[in-house]
Amino acid sequence: MITVVWFRHDLRVQDQPLLHQAAALGNPVLPLYVLPEHWTQPGPEGINRLGPAKAVFLQECLADLAASLDGLGLTLNTALASPAALLCHWHQGTPLQVVTAEADAPEEQQDINALRTQGITVHEVGTRTLLSSSQLPWEETFPATFSRFRKKVERRGGPQIDGTEGDPRLLPAANPLPLPEWAGSVVAALGAARGNWQRDPQHYFSLSGGEQTARQWLQQYLFEDRHLRHYKTTRNQLIGTGYSSRLSAALAWGCLSVRHVWHAILDYEQQFGGDQHSYWLRFELLWREFFHWSQREYGAEVFRYTGLQLFDHSPLPRLPGNELASRYWQAWCAAETGLPFIDANLKELLATGYLSNRGRQNLASFLVHDLGLDWRRGARWFEHHLVDHDVASNWGNWAYIVGVGHDAQGGRRFSPTRQWWRHDPEAEYVRHWLPVMNGLSRQQILKLHFAHGNEPVWQGYPAAIVSLPESDREVS
Template sequence: MPTTPSTTLYWFRNDLRLQDQPALLQAAAHATAHGQALLLVYLHDAEQDATTAWGFRRMGPHRRRFVADTLQDLHTSLQTLGQTLVLLHGTAGTALADCARHVQATTVFCEDIAAPEEQAQVQALRDAGLTVHTVWQSSLLEPADLPFDVTDLPQVFTTFRQRIESAGLRPRSPLPAPTQLPAPPHVELYTLPGWAGNPEKLLQAPEGQNAHESSNFPYTLPHCRGGEASALAHLQSYLTPPWPDRYKQTRNALQGAHTSSHWSPWLATGAVSARTIWVALHTYEQQHGANDGTYWLWFELLWRDYFRFLHLQHGRQLYAASGLSQLPRPSHWPKDFQRWCDGETGEPIVDAGMRELVATGFTSNRMRQIVASYLVHDLACDWRAGAAWFESQLVDFDVCSNQGNWLYISGRGTDPRQGRRFNPTKQAQDHDPQGRYQKVWL
């Protein structure tokens, strides 16, 4: 006879937080209603340790360190609720499914991620006989609240934004963090299939790694460390006059701790939700007044949503060589691509940006546009190689935003201008006229 389920399993993905966690709350309610224990797991997929088709490791050291710190912070928070975070290494269809069977769980709750690989992971669990409840919780706006069906998403961002704003649409209120959770199952953790121990061991995160002294986001220092605690502290620190008010004027700067919001690393790991950020931003506007700077922060959060909704609309097509366009398969020149990765193209502003990226795992949005444009339009290399390099290097890698931005630059996405080509000489004159940024990295 089949074993009666005694555990509900919650799978943390890119939602490593307790505040505004609908999926976790649903899992806890399910466990309570069925008198079950609640097992909380995080899976590091073995594919992240593989070498890409372009010849480099898929997940680099910067993101490994940041995610490891994020997991440690989450584990600490869960301990105050009498829970623990179980770290697994393997694949969803093996390690996670085997773990579920080991604790007599037949039901899994997790965040819904619309990217192809993440969808395949969920399908692998279902193929293994598990019931999986996915909950959409990464965007500012809910797909169901849009003034159109997501299948009819406008193919130009400006049209999307205008329809959102003309409808007066605002995000739902974020949910508070749970004050209690069902207890974990009585099982020795080391007996669980795929058990990996601590975050450093799980992610092979380099020990003793320190932030680069010139980094725009020194992720090993306390104020930039991974985790919900640092995310919420930084949110309040940035939302202090005059920084939000100046955002529109400073957002294209290549350097500076307060020239940008720097929310992206914590958003990427889900240590803070977009809705939590919006509430804090809206409160700031009520206290200090709305202006172009605060509006532009909302504008950027809408761009992030747009790239997520594009994944709901187009899915795997966003990962094809042609993207959403009718353009031919892109060319690729491996030696030129390697020079770009190494910051050895001979174009100073591009080389500075690429060296900053490798040294720190971070670079400004403006610099990302400059170097991406140079790879695609000047070196005539495959945009997918550039997207893969960003995935490997960026501490704030986000699958939807990364794919969307590279498609946009290459003219294979939804840009009505069919691509964005940046003149590196003009960009250097506009954004580094004294050459200070280039001096730091060259």
């Protein structure tokens, strides 16, 4: 019998409950990462799940994990395949048991169920959340809103998290198992998804993937640069280093555990004193927690057009006809909507695989409330591009902005005019991502923003694809 440690979104060796569980089981260990083959194939709307920046980030995470495991005498096995098919195939020749994380999304649960159906013992371990399944602070009904959730957690003085699990133990290595011929190469698949995409550190702040980088950045962010001292004030900014924590990609791929980050913030508070800023970073981690438990509670309902149906809201906006919808969609994908603030955000996401929270809110609102497109297209597009894509946080936030998730107010429309005016007062962000705007004053850029229906008005920059409502025509 061997123990397969099946990594998914927990690509680290420090504070790694999967390795501790494997050690407790006592058999030779085979570490495995399977890139699900359907991620590379077009899904609905023709969008797959592996955009170029995301592919690069994942490749870096896997290289880092392989090096760390190597240091422990273990070899990381990788394959492009259906995870359940590969594990069942191996099990026929070599009896195995599997240690893996609790499922987040329904398709992960299906894989785990398929293994059990084939007689494979699967040990599911909580690696992704602050709370464990036995600590959930609600009895029967999942709290419908974030504030109810947060209050329940905080009323219990929590989350109460035990110390994190430290260094990995030395484990006996299993002999490698041969890959079936139908399994593909992860390196080749990620290389193909990457295409010509290059990270450009001169051009913007960005972090590479992997546990080492993530740990270094956490240390720098909290204890060397001490960016946390201004977090609550700066977290809505759009440009620069340290305005927010930039921990999302490391958390999404599990290069850091959320419990480790939580403890690091507590250490910071111990050293420098807790304040509204350090509290607010923990507050945001509770948002992540909320969406994770919501995802587990509602499963596939999260992906429905009509969402969770928790509140009795007015119907979703009418979808535009096919021709118009296709024109809007093409403009969106090319970052050519003709609204400079929207296009700047789209450009940033395409170039980096990252976007500020403010930028994400504005894009989601614009796609749904101004273009009237099916919100799931936008969510899938984010899923393709974001290096920090996390099923629960992405789909949960989209549904929230549409008004079909946990927002009791029935959705949020952000005025692209006022948002730009307020959060980019010198038009620095717009000019950074749209250099064609260099040399234009802020008022001139605003004119372009309102130029719906006209011919291209500035060096080929397109006219706005939609006319904004009258209420959006004033700025102060």
